[in-house]
Amino acid sequence: MERIDPSKAYLLLEAGPIVLVTTADEGRANIMTMGFHMMVQHAPPRIACIIGPWDHSYKALSATGECVVAIPTIDLARTVVDIGNCSGTEVDKFAKFKLTAQPAAKVSAPLIAECLANIECRVADTALVDKYGLFILEPVAIWIDRDRKERRTLHHNGDGTFTVDGRVLDLRERMVLWKAFQVAL
C-alpha cells in the first residue's frame, strides 16, 4: 500500500461508502462495520462518525483515542455484513474473517490489508460522544492499494441491501468554485 496525505480523506469518504473500523485495546484488535459517517471539513481534515456504547469498539476507541477507517470493496461484501452481525466480545474478527492486520504508522489500531484504503485516525473532539456517540476524528495517515483492480465500493441502503458503485460522471469542469479540491487521490 502507498501512503498518501491525510488531507485526501474526503476523496475516499464523501461518496458515502460503507466502511470498516478497527481498534486495538491492550493488544487485542477488533473490527466493526460502520455506515454512519461524514466529512466535517477539508482543512484541517475532520471526519465525524457514530460509535456508541452499544458497539464493542466504543471502549477501545474511548480508551486509546485511535482507530483506522478502512474502505472495503465489493469482493468483501459478505464479510462486511457478517462483521456487523457479530460482536468482538465473542469473536476475534480478524481470525474469523481471515483478514490481515497490518501495523499502522501512527496509531495502535491495525490496517486491513484486504481493503482498498485505510485511514488512520485520532479522536479530535468528544463533545457529542455522550449524547450521540458522535466522534470527530482527525485523519493522520492514509494508505491506498494502487495495485488492485476492484475499486467499486458499497453503499448501505440501511436495510441490508447495498448499492454498488456504477459509472462515474465527470463534471469537474462545472466545479468552478471548488477547483482546489480536484487533486489526484
Next chain:
Amino acid sequence: MERIDPSKAYLLLEAGPIVLVTTADEGRANIMTMGFHMMVQHAPPRIACIIGPWDHSYKALSATGECVVAIPTIDLARTVVDIGNCSGTEVDKFAKFKLTAQPAAKVSAPLIAECLANIECRVADTALVDKYGLFILEPVAIWIDRDRKERRTLHHNGDGTFTVDGRVLDLRERMVLWKAFQVAL
C-alpha cells in the same frame, strides 16, 4: 408525492447520496448542494450535516431552524453541480434552475418537486454549529415520488466526479441483528 414516516430517513440517506437543501428566510427560498451529511441515530431519527457561515443558507437555517433535504437523481446531475457553484446572494436558484418549489407540511422551507424524495427537517441540536457548522436535524416529514422511473442517486467523490448508483446487492438474510430496519421505503 406520497408522505411516509420520518423514521425512514435512514433508508434514503445512509447510502451517502449528494443532496440539495432548501431553506426559506422571510419568504425567499434558496437551495444549496450538500455532500457532508450522515445519519446519527435511527430512533428518534437524527441527521447530521455541515452548513457553515460560508454558505448563504446558513443564515436562513439559523434563523428559522428549518430546512428540507431533497434527494436528486442522475437526471439532475448538472443542476446539482451548478447549484453548488453559485450563491443565493446573487441568484434565485429555483428560477434559474427551473425547479418547482412546493409547500412542505411542517416547515417553511419548500420541497423540490423534481427530486426523488424530500425530507422536512427541524434543527434539533446546535452544540457543534459554531465550531464546525455541524447541525443535528430531526426529520419531521418525508415525501417520496413513487411514480418516477429514474431512482439512481449520485455520490460525490469530492472532486467534481460523481459515482452513479449501480446494481443492488441484497444481503438482507445475513443482517441477523438488524432485521428491525428492514422496512419498506
